[in-house]
Amino acid sequence: MDLSHLIARNAAFSPDKPAIHFEGATLSYAAFNTRIEATAKALKSECGVGRGDRVAILSLNRPDYLVLLYACARLGALLVPLNWRLAVAEQLFIISDASVKVLVLEQAFAAVLPPLAAELPDTRVVALDFAPPAPGQSLDALLACGSGDGRNPHTDLTCPLLIVYTSGTTGRPKGAVLRQEALLWNGVMSQHMHGLTSDDHVLTVLPFFHVGGLNIQTTPALHHGGTVTIHARFTPDATLAAIAEARPTLTVWVPAIIQAMTDHPAWAAADVTCLKAVSTGSQIVPPHLIARLTARGIPVLQVYGSTETCPISIYTRLGGDLTRTGSTGLPGLCCEAAIVDDAGTELPPGSAGEIAIRGPNVFFEYWGNEAATSEALHDGWYRTGDIGTRDADGYFWVHDRKKNMIISGGENIYPAEIERVLLEHPDVMEVGVVGHPDPKWQEVPVAYVLLRPGCGITAELLKAHVLGQLARFKVPRDIVFVTDLPRTALGKVQHFKLKQATDASK
The missing domain is CATH 3.30.300.30 (ANL, C-terminal domain)
Structure with a gap:
């Protein structure tokens, strides 16, 4: 079994159910699964993608982003999401560092092509929405040529699936490697956090190159047979329109988005009764922003984590105790969390120390960086670099980055x-x-x-x-x-x- 099996099973149970809405089009679970299978076949037969090979994508959010994720799972390959806000030189570093075999590209970011051809000519280019210069080809043309079963031997949930590069505080970015099983267990914790069911409709406005946009709600909803509406990128107007028309039940907004949404002139009159919760995190969330949502009757769930934890690790839960001001919640259903000193010794309640996380959601390694991996992982515990405390009941508060x-x-x-x-x-x-x-x-x-x-x-x-x-x-x-x-x-x-x-x- 690999992670794409979850999409195939949902397609069997509910073939006509909408899996993804995007820009006026709908992809049913059956169609989603069919495109995953076709993409895996084409990547294997036409591009030679084998188990462990890397496929990068440089694109705004779109359904084929998710198709590629599950096609890579089916092949035992690794998807490398590229941050489209980076400079071309930074993107080239990641492509080189990960030894990317295939780059799937949106036309808006075609500026990477000339230096890619000069510096990394062996990287195969597949274009999402344009005809690339030879020898590249479009995704649709590639799919038309695909053949075979689209599977590689010895592929299962233990295979690495994602290399997500972290911005870091100094030096070059590091590629955190997440196994397929990390996304599986992350999805279980999302279900626990959100009370997620197949009846839920997730609105995704965060970028997929970030684990928050990809894994807090998006992949968990697809694993549980829910529906996801994708926006290419966040705008307040489009988000308000989606709330009014699509009536989603769940969404993830970082503080900057909460600020933009609640500052919008149409916010006060918007009908937001469809939202059973808004999840937030990525940084310490100012209480006044949370108050803006709760004043409209929207429960606010806090989630703490990082790229290295897939990201869900500590959270408040829908229907749980949301009264502890500033708390990011309890350790997740499938992982452990502790406050430790520099020697790794667990500290008592009320003492400030470094937050450490252990569980199947934690990353496997930093790609090609044994020293950084050894520094971050100790007996399975990931040292986050964040300073926090916990109370006697086990609730956590995040105070700051240790390096800050x-x-x-x-x-x-x-x-x-x-x-x-x-x-x-x-x-x-x-x-x-x-x-x-x-x-x-x-x-x-x-x-x-x-x-x-x-x-x-x-x-x-x-x-x-x-x-x-x-x-x-x-x-x-x-x-x-x-x-x-x-x-x-x-x-x-x-x-x-x-x-x-x-x-x-x-």
Whole structure:
């Protein structure tokens, strides 16, 4: 059995049921399964994709993204999702690092083709929506030539399926390898978290190159026979229209999306009664954003995890205890979580330490990087690099990234704590806090602040605001007003880039 078996079984049980809606078209489970089989046959017979080979995709969200995932599962191959927001040089590094055999490409990102031909001429190009230069060919043309059974020997749930490259904080990105069984168990935990059934309808607006967009709800819904509406990329207007017309029951919104949705002029009047829950995570979620959803009667579920955990590992559950403000919940149904010190010893409730995760959802290795794998995995436990605490009942709170921690005069300062206070000021829209070298204190906090339009508060007034709620040593030494902040594709502030800018200015 491999992961594509779940789609085949759903096709047998409910062949005519909609699996995927996309841009006005619907793919039934039977049609979805048929295209997976045809794609696997073509990749094997025409491209020579064998067990363990890598197939990359550079595209916005579309049904064939998911088709490729399950076709790779059927073949025992690995899918490498490429972040379309990266520079071409960064994409080429990943293609080279993973020794990609086939690149499946959307025309919007064809700028990668000339340097790919020059630097990696052996990578086969398959085009999704255009006629590529020879010797590449379109996906439809490839499918027309496919033959055979579209399977490779010795393929099962233990086979690696995904290599998802993490942005990292320094140096080159690392490719986290997730086995097929990681997605299976991740789906079981999603079902537990969301009360997910075949009656659910998921609206996916996060990018598939991120495990949050791919695996928090999308693949779990397909495994359980539900329906998924896919958006190529997020826009508030399209999301509001989908809620009004498609009436989804579940969706995942990171904080930046919650902000955009609830700031939209049409939000207050929108009928959101179809949503049984909105899940959120990817960073510490400001309480005022959660309040905007709960004020509309929408339960908000928090999920904690990372690329390396597929990502579901700690979560609050629909129908569970949602009253513990700021808590990201309990360890998932199929994994363990602990708070440990630097030696890996589990700490008692209330003590701050590093969050560690162990379970079948955890990644297998960093692709071709034994040193990084050894540093991250200890006796099956993944050291996340995040600082957190748990209470006596086992509920977890995430405080900050370990690498973001500022040590000032022997005191540990977690930037997220300062960010939370600054975000409570009505003039502040977004903020990122990092440490700046200081000859006396070793480091002092510096805040980069993006103000709301029309606001003009001074740095001194913002410092006074922080001083009213936090210890003096936590007050930012400097507040730098900016017009934008460096961020990931999910809108998360990239602290390491702020840190680089701060260090460069010293």
